[in-house]
Amino acid sequence: MTCALCKEREANKKNTHFLTDGIIRSCLNLEGSKEREKGFYFDLSNDNAFIEFKFQRETSVDKLISSLGRDVTNEEIEKAKSIPFSVDNVFCSVCESIFTKIESKFINEILPVFRDTDLTGKDTINLVDIKTVRLFFYIQIWRTSVCDDTLKISEDVTENLRQIILKHTTINANELSHYPLAITYLQTTGGEAEYTTNYVGFTNDRNPNLIIMNDFVIQFYEYSDSVRFFDFFGLTTEQNYNGLINYNDQQIIVNIFHNDRRKQLLKDFITNDRVKQTIQYYTYCFGKLWFKLFGDYPPIQTTQEYLQALTSGVEFNVLQYTKENIMEVTVQFVQSKIN
Numbered sequence: 001m002t003c004a005l006c007k008e009r010e011a012n013k014k015n016t017h018f019l020t021d022g023i024i025r026s027c028l029n030l031e032g033s034k035e036r037e038k039g040f041y042f043d044l045s046n047d048n049a050f051i052e053f054k055f056q057r058e059t060s061v062d063k064l065i066s067s068l069g070r071d072v073t074n075e076e077i078e079k080a081k082s083i084p085f086s087v088d089n090v091f092c093s094v095c096e097s098i099f100t101k102i103e104s105k106f107i108n109e110i111l112p113v114f115r116d117t118d119l120t121g122k123d124t125i126n127l128v129d130i131k132t133v134r135l136f137f138y139i140q141i142w143r144t145s146v147c148d149d150t151l152k153i154s155e156d157v158t159e160n161l162r163q164i165i166l167k168h169t170t171i172n173a174n175e176l177s178h179y180p181l182a183i184t185y186l187q188t189t190g191g192e193a194e195y196t197t198n199y200v201g202f203t204n205d206r207n208p209n210l211i212i213m214n215d216f217v218i219q220f221y222e223y224s225d226s227v228r229f230f231d232f233f234g235l236t237t238e239q240n241y242n243g244l245i246n247y248n249d250q251q252i253i254v255n256i257f258h259n260d261r262r263k264q265l266l267k268d269f270i271t272n273d274r275v276k277q278t279i280q281y282y283t284y285c286f287g288k289l290w291f292k293l294f295g296d297y298p299p300i301q302t303t304q305e306y307l308q309a310l311t312s313g314v315e316f317n318v319l320q321y322t323k324e325n326i327m328e329v330t331v332q333f334v335q336s337k338i339n
Contacts, residue, residue, distance in 0.1 A: 001089055001090070003090075003091050003092035003094075003095050004090050004091060004146050004162075005091055005092075005095040005098070005162060005165060005166065006092060006094065006095050006166065009092040009094060009095075010092060011089045011090050011091055011092055012089065012092055012093060013088075013089070013090075013091045013092055013093050013095075013096045014088045014089070015086050015088065016086055016087055016088075016090060016091050016096055016099070016143075017085055017086045018085055018086065018087060018140075018143035018144050018146070018147040018148070019085040019140055019143075019144065019200065019211070019213050020103050020106075020107075020136075020139075020140065020213070021086075022103060022107050023107075023111075023213050023214055023215075023216065024085065024200045024213050024214045026192060026195040026196075026214065027195050027196060027198045027199070027200050027213075027214035027215075084200070085200065087147045090146065090147060098165065098166075098168060099139055099143075101168075102132075102135045102136055102139055102165075102168060103136065103139070105132050105136075106132055106133070106135075106136035109129065109132060110127065110129065110132060110133060110136070113125060113127070114185050114187075114215070114254075115188075115215070119187055119256055119258065122256050123255075123256055124244070124253050124254060124255060124256055125185070125253075125254045125256060126251045126252070126253055126254075127251060127252040127253075127254060128250075128251050128252075129252075130173040130176060130177060130249060130250075130251065130252055131171070131172070131173045131176060133183075133252045134173075134176040134177065134179075134181065134252070135164070135165070135168055135176070137181060137183065137218050137220070138161055138164060138165065138176075138179075139165055140211055140213065140218060141153065141161065141209060141211065141218065141220050142158065142161040142162065142165060144202060144211060145158060145209075146158075148202070150202060150203075150204050151202045151203075151204070151209055151211070152204070152206060152209075153209060153220075153222060154222060157179075157222045164176060177246070177247065177248050177249050178224070178247070178248060179220065179221065179222065179247075180208075180220075180221035180223075180224055180226075180227050180245045180246070180247040181218070181219070181220055181221070181245070181246045181247070181252075182208070182218075182219040182236070182241070182244050182245045182246065182255065183216065183217070183218060183219075183246075183252065183254045183255065184216070184217040184219075184235055184236075184244075184254070184255040184256075184257055185215060185216060185254050185255070185256050185257065186198060186214075186215045186216070186217065186257050186262040186265070187215070187256060187257060187258050187259045187262060188214075188215045188259065188262065189259045190259070195214060195215070197263070197266065198212075198214045198215055198262075198266065199212050199214075199266065199269070200212060200213055200214060205230070207221065207222075207226050207228065207230070208220050208221045208230055209221075209222075210230075210232065215262075217232075217235060219232075219235075219245075221245070224247055227242075227245055227247075229241050233265050233268040233269050234261070234264070234265060234268070235255075235257070235265065236255065279307065279311075282307070282310060282326070283303060283307065286298065286303060286306050286330065287303070289330070289334070290302070290334075293334065302337070305333075306330075306333050309329055309332075309333050310326075310329055
């Protein structure tokens with residue numbers, strides 16, 4: 001394969017993280033450690049109703065079982081052999097060094113402004129180094145679009161971002177600033193372990209494209225005339241979103257979500273969105289199954305009893321199930337009704 005960035009050299013690089021490892025590692029690792037390959041995470045890019053819990057090779061099985069509330073499946077163990085948010089043979093070693101240079105400058109010069117810094121009383125932070133900031137977030141968007149089909153950007157924007165990254169040493173800030181970009185920093189206090197409560201992943205929304213990478217959330221619009229309010233669990237409001245979108249800017253405005261708001265956003269995201277979506281899916285499938293078996297849709301009370309059997313009264317429990325778990329519970333419930 002030819003490298004996706006230079007389109008010249010052989011794509012010989014193994015284990016290229018398309019979301020920067022130095023940013024996401026503390027989220028994925030147990031107790032927020034900076035070690036590699038220890039931790040577990042949600043597959044937020046998964047389109048179906050079953051949330052995929054993935055974990056890395058060195059993760060404690062006891063930790064997994066206590067966190068998931070169930071045993072780990074053989075399929076999950078097999079998947080653990082892969083490294084999350086990384087790819088093999090998509091880029092070449094030379095282009096990998098370009099990514100590293102862009103990432104290192106951001107981590108060394110920009111990240112300390114946010115992490116381990118007292119942000120009391122600050123709702124926004126203004127960054128004047130537009131080039132460093134935009135290049136860093138552009139490589140997250142571009143690499144993810146190349147490496148995962150969930151995040152899609154148009155061909156012309158993909159090519160333009162590729163050229164921008166290739167010309168990173170000579171391009172000026174004005175040439176970088178025509179893509180509307182909103183960045184939110186999720187302040188994470190309480191020690192390194194608190195980072196493990198954050199998420200890593202991306203949605204399949206197109207307007208804007210959205211990536212969650214630990215304590216940063218990226219919202220990227222392809223065109224200025226496509227900018228609109230996007231309600232993502234209170235990340236922005238109809239009143240303030242325009243002021244937080246950076247476009248043809250002289251500085252980058254970063255939205256600050258303080259720790260209590262961060263916790264509420266993450267709670268709303270996983271409970272209000274994923275839980276409701278999953279319960280609706282289970283209800284629909286149960287209705288179809290009941291109709292096939294008995295020629296009619298189940299009474300409302302029966303459906304409610306089925307959901308009670310699934311959740312034990314706690315809706316969040318539905319996110320712990322594998323497909324095999326659901327089949328087992330469903331079969332047992334139907335058999336109890338037949339008997």
